[in-house]
Amino acid sequence: MDADIPARLSAMRAAHGLTQRDLARRCGLSHTTIAKIERGEMSPTVSSLQKIAASFQLPITVFFSGADHSEERIFYRQGDLTCISLGKHTIRQIGGNLARHALQMMEDTYAPGADTGEAMLRHAGEEAGLVIRGELEVTVGSQVCILRAGEAYFFESRIPHRFRNVGAEVCVVVAANTPPSL
Numbered sequence: 001m002d003a004d005i006p007a008r009l010s011a012m013r014a015a016h017g018l019t020q021r022d023l024a025r026r027c028g029l030s031h032t033t034i035a036k037i038e039r040g041e042m043s044p045t046v047s048s049l050q051k052i053a054a055s056f057q058l059p060i061t062v063f064f065s066g067a068d069h070s071e072e073r074i075f076y077r078q079g080d081l082t083c084i085s086l087g088k089h090t091i092r093q094i095g096g097n098l099a100r101h102a103l104q105m106m107e108d109t110y111a112p113g114a115d116t117g118e119a120m121l122r123h124a125g126e127e128a129g130l131v132i133r134g135e136l137e138v139t140v141g142s143q144v145c146i147l148r149a150g151e152a153y154f155f156e157s158r159i160p161h162r163f164r165n166v167g168a169e170v171c172v173v174v175a176a177n178t179p180p181s182l
Helices: 006-014 020-025 031-039 046-055
Strands: 082-086 090-091 104-110 126-132 133-142 143-148 152-156 161-164 172-179
Touching: 006 020, 006 031, 020 031, 031 046, 082 143, 104 161, 126 133, 133 152, 133 172, 143 152
Parallel strands: none
Antiparallel strands: 082 090, 090 104, 104 172, 126 152, 126 172, 133 143, 133 161
């Protein structure tokens, strides 16, 4: 987990005058989950960070160091990508704050057993991805498929969805969302 997440979450909550219970009610998570994330005892899932950030009307990149929130850029070197670490799931995103953009492009890396969380993700827009290495179980609504290198997905993001590495090796996916969900 990014070491800054607990501190940033606690500071954001306090700045808004919210208790952990207030924030939990506001974003639909349990008080225990908020408390464990703030103490660094639990790595938040993409879904839980999206819910927390949305409750503040912010992108989840506010929780990560290296998220560039001011500079407009065209070219990015490898070290310039915004790295978002969510336990066994790492996202390397082109750009920092994508609030003014219609597209989010990223490299998703899932360690064996990595999962976006049991709570299905759901947001406006579309998303697509191409598996570069490994195996990825993709659940979209009631459909489940294990994709391997060279295989892809493309779906309406309003449909509940989930990603999980069911293989024994690291899975790498080049993915895009419209509009940005992080």
